[in-house]
Amino acid sequence: xxxxxxxxxxxxxxxxxxxxxxxxxxxxxxxxxxxxxxxxxxxxxxxxxxxxxxxxxxxxxxxxxxxxxxxxxxxxxxxxxxxxxxxxxxxxxxxxxxxxxxxxxxxxxxxxxxxxxxxxxxx
Numbered sequence: 001x002x003x004x005x006x007x008x009x010x011x012x013x014x015x016x017x018x019x020x021x022x023x024x025x026x027x028x029x030x031x032x033x034x035x036x037x038x039x040x041x042x043x044x045x046x047x048x049x050x051x052x053x054x055x056x057x058x059x060x061x062x063x064x065x066x067x068x069x070x071x072x073x074x075x076x077x078x079x080x081x082x083x084x085x086x087x088x089x090x091x092x093x094x095x096x097x098x099x100x101x102x103x104x105x106x107x108x109x110x111x112x113x114x115x116x117x118x119x120x121x122x123x
Contacts, residue, residue, distance in 0.1 A: 002026040002098050002112040009117030012086055020081040022096030033099045034079040038092035047105040086121045093118050
């Protein structure tokens with residue numbers, strides 16, 4: 001079992017930045033691919049980024065490429081999402097997730113989820 005707790009969300013103006021953190025406890029953090037997803041009001045949850053275990057391969061959804069950066073610190077059991085040049089359409093609840101089956105942009109590949117943190121970007 002893995003417990004995930006996100007933090008760092010908030011209200012920011014368009015063009016601003018936020019850094020989300022997700023701290024894991026339970027099983028060995030370095031075993032898991034870590035992902036970030038988001039869910040905007042009235043929309044389905046969508047993939048944002050992942051970073052794999054081992055090699056740390058990165059992947060980003062097209063809408064966030066060049067603006068968001070995912071990273072992990074295995075010593076701190078933490079995954080981060082640095083979000084720059086934020087836009088109103090980035091407004092959503094952001095979730096981190098841990099998966100043991102390799103890497104994927106699909107929610108189905110992730111076994112554990114945090115409770116989410118709200119990000120609101122004003123225009």
